[in-house]
Amino acid sequence: MPGPGRAALDGLDPRLPLHARLREVLVARVESGEWTPARPLPAETALAEYYEVALGTMRRVLGELVEQGLLERRHGSGTFVRRAKLDSSLFRFFRYGDPRSGTPAGRILSFDRAALPATAAEALGEPPGAASLHLHRLRLRDDEPVLVEDIWLPLPRFAVLADHHQDDLGDLLYPAYERHCGIVVASAEEILTVGTANAGDALLLRCRRSDPVVFIERTARTHDGTAVEWRRSVGRAADFRYRIEIR
Amino acid sequence: MPGPGRAALDGLDPRLPLHARLREVLVARVESGEWTPARPLPAETALAEYYEVALGTMRRVLGELVEQGLLERRHGSGTFVRRAKLDSSLFRFFRYGDPRSGTPAGRILSFDRAALPATAAEALGEPPGAASLHLHRLRLRDDEPVLVEDIWLPLPRFAVLADHHQDDLGDLLYPAYERHCGIVVASAEEILTVGTANAGDALLLRCRRSDPVVFIERTARTHDGTAVEWRRSVGRAADFRYRIEIR
DNA sequence: AAGTGGTCTAGACCACTCC
DNA sequence: GAGTGGTCTAGACCACTTC
Secondary structure (H helix, E strand, C coil): CCCCHHHHHCCCCCCCCHHHHHHHHHHHHHHCCCCCCCCCCCCHHHHHHHHCCCHHHHHHHHHHHHHHCCEEEECCCEEEECCCCCCCCCCCCCCECCCCCCCEEEEEEEEEEEECCHHHHHHHCCCCCCEEEEEEEEEEECCEEEEEEEEEEECCCCHHHHCCCHHHCCCCHHHHHHHHHCCCCCEEEEEEEEEECCHHHHHHHCCCCCCEEEEEEEEEECCCCCEEEEEEEEEEHHHCEEEEEEC | CCCCHHHHHCCCCCCCCHHHHHHHHHHHHHHCCCCCCCCCCCCHHHHHHHHCCCHHHHHHHHHHHHHHCCEEEECCCEEEECCCCHHHHHHHCCCCCCCCCCCEEEEEEEEEEEECCHHHHHHHCCCCCCEEEEEEEEEEECCEEEEEEEEEEECCCCHHHHCCCHHHCCCCHHHHHHHHHCCCCCEEEEEEEEEECCHHHHHHHCCCCCCEEEEEEEEEECCCCCEEEEEEEEEEHHHCEEEEEEC
């Protein structure tokens, strides 16, 4: 099977290095569902011949996709699409409190279509008022309210989520994005500030209005840097504890 | 300069692949302080010849160390030990006016020998009460107080600093550690909490007692993970803005 | 112009898994 | 034994930084 060779890379920016274009087409094939965890991908030698690239180049790309968590390689048996591990991304971006104590849970209060507010739109690189899904959620630890979250997901990228009931999403959103939309969150930026609670937050957090609270604004991105989620979380300042490693 | 060739890898488990052993010796050379961020490492071609390995193998190892955050490569200029930019980065997070305007400065209030308090001792892996240098400092922007800092440096590691006058240290401490003690800070852990100002902090920060403030406790480490500095910074919560990238 | 890292190729050989 | 990924080599050529 000779394959289309480099013609398969034609639609992409030719200024990009070969390995970058190759990565895009492989990611697209994984996200299309053409390859599933059930069976191995074609062998690296077959893929290299198919796209008419050197084996080393193909291996470099496959290695990057393994690093990114998209693929998994098993010596002697093949290269596989990695099944989403529901616990791996669990605490990855959850820095509030001690991860070891208690089990965090999410109670979704509302889940609707909404126009993007200005701050969310700017972070997501969308025009203000663009269509989105808006998720309002309360996070608890040991039945104690810990964080109130407002999450915006731009449409149409997350359109298939709109057809799901909120109970299908589960406590963990990032695995749901991956499962239903093929979107893998790879990095995030967070900005922390301190302010005072408004009436709605105070009620949910069981604190007084004007009590000090912490705001955490997060922009989550895919591997290629595209912003795919913006959220604003509010928690009581008294309970606040945020731990971060800097390298 | 022919170099020792593979003899340099002799002490290591020969069952390990070449790249793994190579990686260990390069990490050791970085941790020994032989290479510093000031000057580039030998070129990849020179290193490959020195250890008598193929260029591709050397490039693979260097790439892994970049991935790990130990090294940094600059196309056209060389490969460098990566230094953490903590001093400059932390200060940028405090929005006292425009971050670009004005020059952040540090005014050292006191600089003395002191016994390590319990929290600092635990973070540094030293016995409580061990000998240390204690630095009390006020950080300002545009002559406005922004942060009060207490910094502990374990002795005898930092002994040569004790002989310097506080004015020799300058505004940036990490370069001073590097210059005077050969200590390169490579990573840090920070824990942020919110509380209320005590009398001394309130006076220095020009706020009321019981005003909300943010505490930042930082443990700074060298490349090999040894904790070399512990500091506690206090700033008014109203001015607080902390930005972090998570990967 | 010289020196650095970045890309890409081509091929040999080894180690592991599965039938 | 056949097929898979893992290791390692050797070398050409390009792009960027510095002087």
